[in-house]
Amino acid sequence: GENVEQHPSTLSVQEGDSAVIKCTYSDSASNYFPWYKQELGKRPQLIIDIRSNVGEKKDQRIAVTLNKTAKHFSLHITETQPEDSAVYFCAGYNNNDMRFGAGTRLTVKP
Amino acid sequence: KAGVTQTPRYLIKTRGQQVTLSCSPISGHRSVSWYQQTPGQGLQFLFEYFSETQRNKGNFPGRFSGRQFSNSRSEMNVSTLELGDSALYLCASSLLLPGQGGEQFFGPGTRLTVL
Numbered sequence: 001g002e003n004v005e006q007h008p009s010t011l012s013v014q015e016g017d018s019a020v021i022k023c024t025y026s027d028s029a030s031n032y033f034p035w036y037k038q039e040l041g042k043r044p045q046l047i048i049d050i051r052s053n054v055g056e057k058k059d060q061r062i063a064v065t066l067n068k069t070a071k072h073f074s075l076h077i078t079e080t081q082p083e084d085s086a087v088y089f090c091a092g093y094n095n096n097d098m099r100f101g102a103g104t105r106l107t108v109k110p
Numbered sequence: 111k112a113g114v115t116q117t118p119r120y121l122i123k124t125r126g127q128q129v130t131l132s133c134s135p136i137s138g139h140r141s142v143s144w145y146q147q148t149p150g151q152g153l154q155f156l157f158e159y160f161s162e163t164q165r166n167k168g169n170f171p172g173r174f175s176g177r178q179f180s181n182s183r184s185e186m187n188v189s190t191l192e193l194g195d196s197a198l199y200l201c202a203s204s205l206l207l208p209g210q211g212g213e214q215f216f217g218p219g220t221r222l223t224v225l
Contacts, residue, residue, distance in 0.1 A: 001169075032208050036216075043200065043216040044153070089153060093208045096166035098143060100153035 002027040004092045006101025014109050019080050021104045023090035024072040032093040033066060033073050038103075039086045047088075048075070080108045112137065114203050114217035122223045128189040131220045135182050135203030141212055142184040144176060147198040147219070156199075159184055160207055188222075196224045 031052040036044035144156040155168040159178035176186040204212030
């Protein structure tokens with residue numbers, strides 16, 4: 001089955017700086033890669049996703065890149081704000097199976 | 111449009127008991143997935159259902175089972191509860207399967223504590 005690894009486990013940045021979270025996956029047949037943001041005590045919320053036929057997708061301050069050859073994908077947050085502080089999860093989906101990374105705790109210091 | 115709802119929100123059980131959790135997807139969504147979230151293991155896939163059919167099951171023992179009804183509502187059952195089953199159980203619904211263009215929306219979860 002799919003195995004998704006996520007790095008780093010914690011990330012601290014200054015407000016206004018960029019943050020990058022990286023994930024690798026093992027199953028080359030995986031075709032859908034969502035990113036979720038989970039604030040303390042709340043449900044995960046989809047913030048951006050990318051499918052295997054696209055290399056990059058952007059939504060305002062958030063972007064995701066996918067390298068199918070290397071089997072890794074990354075989340076980029078620019079101009080970070082304190083409200084971006086949360087745990088971020090990447091996931092890979094194939095054959096009715098969604099596998100999550102272990103999560104990255106992002107702290108944005110004002 | 112109402113979001114994904116889960117009942118109950120909190121549950122306390124003792125070892126050996128069984129429990130049933132319920133998930134009502136967003137209206138019109140036919141796919142429901144269940145996940146277990148714990149501090150140590152993170153988010154782990156339990157089941158995926160689409161149109162009343164279980165499409166896949168994660169690496170969990172047979173004590174974990176589920177079903178989906180014709181109105182897309184889903185239930186999961188855990189029998190013979192163990193201390194390690196204490197977790198937040200999340201369900202997520204999508205219009206289509208994620209691999210076919212569906213985006214998953216999560217419910218608030220059911221916090222299960224096994225004493």
